[in-house]
Amino acid sequence: MDRGKRRKVHGRAAASWLIPPMMLLGVAGGALVVWHGPRWLFPWALGLMLAGVVIWILVSVLWPARADRECAVCGANALERIDTQTAHGLVCRACGWRDESQSGWLLAEEEENRLEDLVLREREKPAGSPMDTPVATD
Numbered sequence: 001m002d003r004g005k006r007r008k009v010h011g012r013a014a015a016s017w018l019i020p021p022m023m024l025l026g027v028a029g030g031a032l033v034v035w036h037g038p039r040w041l042f043p044w045a046l047g048l049m050l051a052g053v054v055i056w057i058l059v060s061v062l063w064p065a066r067a068d069r070e071c072a073v074c075g076a077n078a079l080e081r082i083d084t085q086t087a088h089g090l091v092c093r094a095c096g097w098r099d100e101s102q103s104g105w106l107l108a109e110e111e112e113n114r115l116e117d118l119v120l121r122e123r124e125k126p127a128g129s130p131m132d133t134p135v136a137t138d
């Protein structure tokens with residue numbers, strides 16, 4: 001296993017812990033601007049926020065997401081759906097890691113011509129797959 005790739009995956013996971021403090025800082029900054037900031041700053045901040053939303057929508061439309069085929073265990077770019085007839089379950093061709101409950105929806109989106117057929121096949125399957133297991137709620 002490549003240690004550099006493992007470090008990269010862990011680094012990305014560690015960076016995700018920065019999101020909540022950054023959101024709290026954003027809320028605190030917004031409250032500071034609204035209650036104590038100069039009056040001209042609020043419309044500019046609101047305009048920047050709305051422009052960010054519009055830019056985010058444009059980027060999402062012009063450059064849609066691609067399926068992440070990088071294995072979480074070995075870091076190889078070798079993830080595949082376990083069964084090409086469903087959107088549940090991933091397997092790594094490189095290390096053999098396997099998870100029946102992982103979603104393969106983005107991979108299916110790239111590989112299937114018509115997702116409707118896949119969805120209809122999933123509806124016809126009887127319950128009993130790992131995703132359909134009921135959880136006791138006592």
Ligand SMILES: [Zn+2]
Pocket residue numbers: 071072073074075076092093094095096097
């Ligand atoms: Zn792997």
